Amino acid sequence: MLLKLTFNSLYARLLTVAMTVFAISLSLMLYMSVEKLRTSAYTSFTDTISQTDLIVGARTSSVQLLLYSVFRIGNATNNITWESYEDVINKKEVAWSVPISLGDSHRGFRVMGTNSEFFKRYKFRGGQSIELEQGKNLDDLYDVIIGAGVAEKLNYSVGTPLIVSHGLQSFSDHDDQPFKVSGILAKTGTPVDNTVIVSLEAIEAIHVDWSTGAKIPGQITPVEEIRQMDLSPKNITAALIGVNSKLQIFQLQRWINEYPEESLSSILPGVALQELWRIVGVVENLLLGISVTVIFTTLIGMTAIIFSSLNERRREMAIWRAMGASPKVVIGLLMLEAFIISVMSIIVSTVMLFLTLYVLQPWIDNTYGILVNIEMLSFKDIYIFMLFIIAASLVSLIPAIRAYWFSINDGMTIKI
Amino acid sequence: MKYIIYILLSFNLLTFTISAEETRQVDKHEHGVGELNIAVEGSTIEFEFMIPGADIVGFEYVAKNDEDIAKINQALKTFDDYTNIFTLPSNSLCELNGQKVALKEEDEHDEHGDEHDEHDDHNEHDEHGDEHDEHDEHDEHDEHVDHDEHDGHDEHAEENHNEFYAKYSFECGNINAIKEVNFPYFATFTNSGELEVQFISNMGSTSFEVEGDEPLINTDGKI
Numbered sequence: 001m002l003l004k005l006t007f008n009s010l011y012a013r014l015l016t017v018a019m020t021v022f023a024i025s026l027s028l029m030l031y032m033s034v035e036k037l038r039t040s041a042y043t044s045f046t047d048t049i050s051q052t053d054l055i056v057g058a059r060t061s062s063v064q065l066l067l068y069s070v071f072r073i074g075n076a077t078n079n080i081t082w083e084s085y086e087d088v089i090n091k092k093e094v095a096w097s098v099p100i101s102l103g104d105s106h107r108g109f110r111v112m113g114t115n116s117e118f119f120k121r122y123k124f125r126g127g128q129s130i131e132l133e134q135g136k137n138l139d140d141l142y143d144v145i146i147g148a149g150v151a152e153k154l155n156y157s158v159g160t161p162l163i164v165s166h167g168l169q170s171f172s173d174h175d176d177q178p179f180k181v182s183g184i185l186a187k188t189g190t191p192v193d194n195t196v197i198v199s200l201e202a203i204e205a206i207h208v209d210w211s212t213g214a215k216i217p218g219q220i221t222p223v224e225e226i227r228q229m230d231l232s233p234k235n236i237t238a239a240l241i242g243v244n245s246k247l248q249i250f251q252l253q254r255w256i257n258e259y260p261e262e263s264l265s266s267i268l269p270g271v272a273l274q275e276l277w278r279i280v281g282v283v284e285n286l287l288l289g290i291s292v293t294v295i296f297t298t299l300i301g302m303t304a305i306i307f308s309s310l311n312e313r314r315r316e317m318a319i320w321r322a323m324g325a326s327p328k329v330v331i332g333l334l335m336l337e338a339f340i341i342s343v344m345s346i347i348v349s350t351v352m353l354f355l356t357l358y359v360l361q362p363w364i365d366n367t368y369g370i371l372v373n374i375e376m377l378s379f380k381d382i383y384i385f386m387l388f389i390i391a392a393s394l395v396s397l398i399p400a401i402r403a404y405w406f407s408i409n410d411g412m413t414i415k416i
Numbered sequence: 417m418k419y420i421i422y423i424l425l426s427f428n429l430l431t432f433t434i435s436a437e438e439t440r441q442v443d444k445h446e447h448g449v450g451e452l453n454i455a456v457e458g459s460t461i462e463f464e465f466m467i468p469g470a471d472i473v474g475f476e477y478v479a480k481n482d483e484d485i486a487k488i489n490q491a492l493k494t495f496d497d498y499t500n501i502f503t504l505p506s507n508s509l510c511e512l513n514g515q516k517v518a519l520k521e522e523d524e525h526d527e528h529g530d531e532h533d534e535h536d537d538h539n540e541h542d543e544h545g546d547e548h549d550e551h552d553e554h555d556e557h558d559e560h561v562d563h564d565e566h567d568g569h570d571e572h573a574e575e576n577h578n579e580f581y582a583k584y585s586f587e588c589g590n591i592n593a594i595k596e597v598n599f600p601y602f603a604t605f606t607n608s609g610e611l612e613v614q615f616i617s618n619m620g621s622t623s624f625e626v627e628g629d630e631p632l633i634n635t636d637g638k639i
Contacts, residue, residue: 050620246616247462250453270621271614 002329006336009316013309017341020305024345027298028388029353031291032381036357037364038284040372042277045071047125048190049240049269053249056080056088056256057238059263063279066272069100069238072110072191075168076102079235084262088239091255093248096121098240101203101233105168109150111196113203113233121240124190134158135183138199141227143182149193149366151184158184164198164206166215174206176220189371201231241266295388299395302341306334306399310406317407330407331400338396342389350377445577447471448609452626454597456617456639461510461594462585463502465495469519469578471608476578478521492517494604495582501601509589521578595636602628 010017049070057065058078067073079101089097098121101113116137122130135158138145146156156162160181166172179198187193205226209219221229243249249268256266317330325333357374365371450467469476472491479485494500495517504510588594602608613624617639624633 053616053621246455246457246618247460249455249616250464250614268614268616268621268623270616271623274623 002332002336005320006333006340009333010337010340016305016309020302021341021344021348023301024295024298024342025349025352027291027294028345028349029356030294031288031384032349032353033356034287034291035381036353036372037370038287041280041370043373044189044370045277046270046273049122049124050127051123051242052121052240052269053243053246054241054253054256054266055238055269055272056085056241056264056266059265062265062267062272063276065238065265065267066269066276068102069240070191070269072102072112072195076237078263079103079237080239080262080264081235082233084259084264085236085239087259087261088241088256088264091252093243093245093252094241095244096242098122099200099233099236100238100240101200101235102237103168104164104166104174104203104206106150106162106164106196107154109147109154109194109196110168111144111164111198111203113198113200113236115200118197118240121242122192124188124192128188130188130192131186132183133186135181138182138197140180140182141199141202141205141231142177142179142223143198143202144179145183145185145197146181147185147193147195147197148187150196151181156181156184158182162196164196166206166210172215176209177206177223177226189365200233200236204231204233205229299392302338302392303395303398306338306396307402310399310403313403314406314410317403318410321407321410327404327407331397331404334400334403335393335396338392339389342392346385346388445579450601450608450611452611452613454613454615456591459588459591460585461504461588461591461639462583463498464584465501465580465582466520467580467582467608469580472580472605474607488519491580491605492519495580498582498584499600500604501582501599503598503600504586504588505593505595508591508593510586510591510594511588512584513587514583514585516581516583518581519578520581592639594639595634597633597635599626599631599633602626602631 055065055069057069058076058080060077064074064077068076085097085099088094096117098114098117100118102110104111119130119132119137124130132145133148135145137143144162150156158181161178162181163178164174166174179202185192185197208221208226208229209216241252243252253266253268256264320330320333321327354374357372361372361374445468447468447470450465450471452466453462453464455462455464473484473487475484479488496515498512498515599611601611608628610628611624611626613626613633615622615624615633615635615638619638622638626633
């Protein structure tokens with residue numbers, strides 16, 4: 001009876017109520033999407049590298065080393081010499097290693113030189129391996145393997161020829177030595193998708209006629225001659241390392257960090273990720289703070305709307321009283337109203353959230369490399385909803401008490 | 417996400433430039449920050465502490481008098497019983513099967529060693545001999561350090577760092593029961609600052625920052 005009455009009363013003020021519900025839904029959705037993006041970004045990041053024990057590079061900060069070696073964000077301060085790399089991997093603690101050479105690009109995608117170990121050892125998302133979807137491994141010096149994202153965006157297939165550019169944003173191309181796509185990797189959801197992979201020897205080969213970052217004028221060594229040359233790598237950018245026993249890892253890390261011949265840094269990827277996340281966490285909390293504030297604002301807005309409707313509804317309340325409703329029932333009615341509005345807002349916001357995620361998911365994945373999982377509401381979401389409903393009902397007590405006084409004072413006769 | 421990281425990275429680089437001296441040199445040494453490495457392999461768990469002397473005994477100069485020596489010996493004795501430093505849940509059935517406690521002094525000799533290494537880098541072998549002469553001079557100089565009235569004393573005392581090193585190795589009957597590690601360390605040593613923890617197991621690596629107001633790490637699901 002009371003419920004029906006409230007519904008009808010709300011229905012009578014459909015436009016105002018709908019606007020209120022919409023406003024609250026938007027703010028709730030804002031909160032939930034921030035939360036969703038936050039958790040998805042974290043899993044995306046932590047899933048990018050797994051089972052690698054140490055990353056070794058030139059002396060730099062751990063976050064930077066992680067970002068350029070794994071996420072291809074930013075640049076290396078220095079490369080490390082092949083001799084140092086060999087000294088490191090010859091340590092008895094080292095079980096396997098993957099050398100990585102960065103610095104060139106192809107139409108905005110980073111080119112990474114590595115060896116066959118990369119395909120065997122690089123793991124993501126709890127130990128998954130990267131797989132070739134089409135084509136074959138790097139057999140020829142001028143073969144490249146491209147990530148799924150590169151293939152999709154540039155519309156490349158096996159056999160497509162391509163030119164590697166020198167540096168990341170330069171107009172000088174290694175156009176005297178064209179490459180060809182030999183394989184395309186299956187989608188991983190990691191930065192590998194946006195990477196062009198070549199052999200370490202190929203990186204050496206394209207830089208044969210280059211000296212200190214510039215092409216030596218007039219010098220073009222024929223490809224056939226280059227193929228005969230000793231192309232063993234002289235330096236690399238970073239190396240992924242696996243150890244035989246986790247117990248030896250810190251000893252090896254110390255050895256590398258104190259390596260006297262060259263300034264090296266070695267990091268534990270998980271530790272660097274945590275460090276990165278501690279920095280990102282500040283912004284996360286900021287976003288979270290903003291969305292919580294928005295929720296509070298809409299709660300206050302809802303109260304304001306109920307308040308302002310009170311005057312118009314004094315006649316309505318007088319009728320309720322005439323029908324035999326006690327002042328307490330008037331309080332109940334208003335609280336019930338707030339309750340219904342908040343529940344409706346939750347439903348609308350959830351529907352809107354899922355629709356938005358569904359529409360934006362491919363775009364977020366492509367643009368930011370963050371895979372947002374569309375999954376059922378978490379326990380935490382439901383907990384937040386409960387809190388919101390309780391808060392809404394409590395806030396509505398303020399106008400409800402006022403209405404209570406109105407109805408006691410006014411009784412059935414309205415003195416406006 | 418990427419853009420957020422770019423922005424943050426610029427902040428990050430700033431802070432790193434500021435703290436570069438403490439964190440990015442070969443001899444990392446930051447008062448108030450102890451390092452702890454925890455490694456788990458199979459049923460073995462190892463703890464390795466490297467803590468600046470200042471955090472333990474309040475000074476880092478070479479012990480000058482009996483009081484200082486007593487302090488250091490007392491501290492080393494405290495480290496001998498690992499339960500003064502950290503505790504593991506009893507149901508993990510961990511038994512200590514190896515430990516090493518030492519005071520590592522970064523003496524002048526070591527510093528010269530580093531210098532030599534640096535020169536090796538540059539292959540300046542010719543100058544090497546000269547360096548040796550300087551080295552000897554320094555050694556002579558050091559002898560004077562013990563005299564309080566020596567002018568250079570303060571300088572040298574500042575340069576002189578030492579750290580407490582302690583390594584404990586455990587075999588555990590039920591290693592998965594280690595859901596948290598508590599650190600009485602903060603209560604034991606009143607000068608202690610924070611502990612920076614690097615943690616690795618087969619589940620991957622992670623890090624913690626532990627401080628006295630919440631002296632524990634949660635390793636649930638990480639072993």
